[in-house]
Amino acid sequence: MKIRSFLIILFAIATLIPTLIFSAWSYHIGVKREFAEVEDRHLLIARNLSFALERYQQDVVAAFESVSATLTQGASTDAMKRLLQQLNMLCILNIDKTTGEVWQQMTTFGHPPVEEVDPAVFSALSKFAVPSQTVFSNVMENHEGENVLYVIRDFGTHYAIGEVSTRYFVRLGESISFGVQGHAAIVDQFGNVLAHPREDWIASRKNISKVSSVARMMNGETGIEEFYSPALKGNMIAGLTSVPGPGWGVMVPQPISEIYDKVYQNRSSVFLILAVALAGTLAIGLLFARSLSAPLERLVTVMKTNARERQLHAVESKNDLFPFEEIKDFRDSYNTMVRRVTESGRKIEALAFSDTITGLPNRAHLQSVAAPILAGS
DSSP states (O other): OOOOHHHHHHHHHHHHHHHHHHHHHHHHHHHHHHHHHHHHHHHHHHHHHHHHHHHHHHHHHHHHHHHHHHTTTOOEEEEEHHHHHHHHHEEEEEEEEOOOOOEEEEETTTOOOOOOOOOOHHHHHHHHHHTEEEOOOOEEOOOOOOOOEEEEOOOSSEHHHHHHHHHHHHHHHHTTTTTTEOEEEOTTTTTEEOSSHHHHHHHHBBBOOTHHHHHHHHTOOOEEEEETTTTTEEEEEEEEOOTTTOEEEEEEEHHHHHHHHHHHHHHHHHHHHHHOOOOHHHHHHHHHHHHHHHHHHHHHHHHHHHHHHHSSSOOOOOOOOOOOHHHHHHHHHHHHHHHHHHHHHHHHHHHHHTTTOOOOBBBBHHHHHHHHHHHHH
């Protein structure tokens, strides 16, 4: 292997090893930092959604209790109807606890009067009723085929029941979208979907309580969860929390693959800088290697010429880009040796072919000159 090749390989290794170490380290730090930012961001969004739902639940309960109490007095105003409409409440009924007969009711504008409560709905809601406490049912389908939550309170003599459309939950979920597939999901206290990017899951009120993150929300936990999403068929990371009172769950998930993709995109500029630095280092290394090997290669060429021609030649002096003192001293020493050997050769030749006293050519010189002439004749 030539010195130049060895030095280029050495420079390449010396450059690549720190580059690879830095690349691996920066990738690890980038992933760690991105996951930390994602966890903080997703958990913050989930908590903000939880605060919004908690405030909405409080407004619904306050309006429900106020209107149901007003209905017992036989009062009803358009202002109350507008309030219910703003809260996405379809109607409020005061019904008999035993028969389910509607005593008083208030419906929002455009909603038809309720003649009777479906027996199956009445039976289900009776199980939720708690004396002197307003509670929410799980998401159900009303007689018009719309997903609703029922609000119910046991006043002792009668039940007060309110229908709350889930449109607010859907709009709230749609307002959260980031990345490619980052979204928000809201479930009721039993894990039934209230809001989700998949409309068919909303329409069918799909139960996803078996998903680990949903199970944690149903237990009232708040935190970060990595899980497999059957909807997106991939691993997700989510911030999750629950709404105090009704127990609704709020989750803000994002595919983990998007996080790694973002890290790769952020590192593209770093890779470009490293590539430029590597190319520059190799170019400088090539110049250094050339400055070191070129004088040695010239010396080797001259020595081969000397052996072939049986005559000593000095090494030509050239101005290299990076002149090394050791190489220069080695070349000068070699040229000095060539000069001295050449001078000594001339002296030996002079002593061999001339008289030491007179300096005139001697017999050996005459024979060396005459031998070719006589051989030719």
